[in-house]
Amino acid sequence: MKYIFLLIIAFLLTLGQSKGQIPFIRHLVNSGFYEEAIFVIGNDKKDYSAQQRDSINYYNGWAHYSLKNLQESSSSFLKVSDTSPFYNKSYFFAGYNQIYLGNYGEARSILDRIDRSDEPILWLYNFELSGIEMLNGKWPEAKQYLELVPEENAVLNNQVLALNEIWKEQEQHREKSPVAAGIMSAILPGSGKIYVGKTGAGIASMIGNIGFGLITWENYRKSGLADVKTILFGSIFAVNYVSNIYGSVVSVKVIENEYENAIHNQILFQLHIPLRNFFD
Structure with missing residues (x-):
């Protein structure tokens, strides 16, 4: 059944080649058909503009992310240019993928490339860096980054409190010998x-x-x-x-x-x- 569906997609891809497949790819991703979206992207030979290519790289990154293909997801997200509306989201998720994979230096390098002139983006950046330092076992540095994130921020409030609790627990933990x-x-x-x-x-x-x-x-x-x-x-x-x-x-x-x-x-x-x- 799955292969029949892929053949249908390939047929639709051929019919719509002249107009491009971005709306179709977006629909597949939003509907949860991630493997099918990746299949379409891999077989789409249309010559897109830079902006359109950004959208395709974003959707490809999101499809791989949803399938837990984190390295492939990061690779696609990092192809999104800084002129794209998907840029910040792509780079934050590319950074998180590397955090999850344990590549903390690579994650930091990715996050450092984000434009942090917008204050909420700066708060989110410092929050993610705090977590990286915790995972690295650098608890004092983690606390410093966490203190740069205001707790009254509606989006980050609960998570800032949660990381603070983890920090306190680690401070009180006495490792057994x-x-x-x-x-x-x-x-x-x-x-x-x-x-x-x-x-x-x-x-x-x-x-x-x-x-x-x-x-x-x-x-x-x-x-x-x-x-x-x-x-x-x-x-x-x-x-x-x-x-x-x-x-x-x-x-x-x-x-x-x-x-x-x-x-x-x-x-x-x-x-x-x-x-x-x-x-x-």
Whole structure:
């Protein structure tokens, strides 16, 4: 069915070649037919004016953006000239694409090319730069940019508040030490997991290790080191003891990674919202 639709589009493209396909491309993009719009753009051989070509590059960028083809989206958006009414929107979204892809230097370079003489555009620029610095782990610099955006701005108000909350949370966050967790678990099994916030798992490890340790000691005291039960329970205790230390260290890394990923995603989400609100 999809291929039949593409053949129909190709036929319509051939019929309308003399007039150009920009209205048709715009209709496809606005209707959510992004793949079809990209197909039409790729097969449209008409020689357009510079202004018309700007429109096509914008629609091509938007279609790829909607399909999560972010690198292709950026490439198309960046072909839009500074005389186009789509210029600011194209460059902000091209910058955001690179932010999402983790190319923060490239994103900054793109945003720096935007004319910021209009104050709302300057506010949006500083807001996006604040997010870039947060994602880079440069929290003091992020705060400086964020302070340049007035909170009373209707479009950015909620997102400025949200980034401020993220900044405060990061300031209060105390990163757990995997070394400390390992040492604590070596001294008292289970305490390392309690330290990282896994109280239930920590108590369970503590009970298990102490239990097997006491059973091993009792068998050793009664039957000696060579006794089968002493060896069996001693082996179980040793495995549990070592795995408990290792588990405590890994738990710290997992928890910190989860925290960083959550913060990362929150920042990306907040950076995206005003772009849609600002230009829609």
